[in-house]
Amino acid sequence: MTNGEVRRSSRVLVAEFIAGIGEGNKFTKLDLNRAIPFYAQNDRRMRDLRECGWVIDNYKVNPSLAPDEYLVRRIGVRIDLGERPPKPARKTVGGAKRRRILERDGHVCAICGVPAGEPFPDAPGRRAVLTIGHLIPVARGGTDDENNLRAECQRCGDESRDNTLDPPTTDFVLTRARNIRSRKEKKRLFAWMVARRKDPDDTELVFLDWCRLPHSEQLRVMQEFGRQVLADDEG
Numbered sequence: 468m469t470n471g472e473v474r475r476s477s478r479v480l481v482a483e484f485i486a487g488i489g490e491g492n493k494f495t496k497l498d499l500n501r502a503i504p505f506y507a508q509n510d511r512r513m514r515d516l517r518e519c520g521w522v523i524d525n526y527k528v529n530p531s532l533a534p535d536e537y538l539v540r541r542i543g544v545r546i547d548l549g550e551r552p553p554k555p556a557r558k559t560v561g562g563a564k565r566r567r568i569l570e571r572d573g574h575v576c577a578i579c580g581v582p583a584g585e586p587f588p589d590a591p592g593r594r595a596v597l598t599i600g601h602l603i604p605v606a607r608g609g610t611d612d613e614n615n616l617r618a619e620c621q622r623c624g625d626e627s628r629d630n631t632l633d634p635p636t637t638d639f640v641l642t643r644a645r646n647i648r649s650r651k652e653k654k655r656l657f658a659w660m661v662a663r664r665k666d667p668d669d670t671e672l673v674f675l676d677w678c679r680l681p682h683s684e685q686l687r688v689m690q691e692f693g694r695q696v697l698a699d700d701e702g
């Protein structure tokens with residue numbers, strides 16, 4: 468048996484096992500390892516299934532689970548029954564829908580808050596170009612429904628595409644938001660939620676303005692300001 472055959476068949480076995488557990492039910496790592504002989508590959512096989520639209524929570528995305536527990540939230544493409552994963556229909560969203568999403572998201576990246584056409588705060592030489600991205604990637608069953616779309620700059624879009632984790636659960640986000648210690652930070656987060664964007668704070672705004680000065684003026688401000696920063700350190 469070649470490696471390829473082992474990989475294919477273990478993936479099908481893992482799919483069969485998890486489909487047998489059923490949506491809404493839990494299993495443990497031990498259950499899985501007992502059921503499938505190729506257990507060294509089981510984590511990778513579950514990642515493969517997520518690419519096929521299966522939603523399997525672990526303790527990282529679902530704080531109610533123990534570290535060795537998994538929850539079957541959705542059974543995706545039944546590769547164990549010979550179904551084939553769908554090819555992504557279209558990669559880009561255009562036309563009127565694209566304009567509506569950009570308008571709704573205020574022409575800023577919904578992830579980092581950089582406005583369209585503005586330089587990145589940490590990389591002034593690069594300017595943000597917004598595209599429309601999917602919250603749940605198309606490859607994992609995400610649709611072109613407007614609820615699943617958001618404005619993304621080229622950097623966040625790239626990072627999202629590299630991210631193979633499933634989106635967080637509602638409980639996970641709410642728990643983390645509630646656990647923020649400082650009341651001031653909580654209020655800030657709430658304001659971002661209401662505005663659906665991360666407003667740059669005063670320091671970032673000053674920096675963005677500084678980026679728009681001619682180079683010689685940038686140097687002047689940097690030197691003057693630098694003197695004050697150093698003086699503050701000494702005093």
Ligand SMILES: [Zn+2]
Nearest residue numbers: 576579620623
């Ligand atoms: Zn961004």
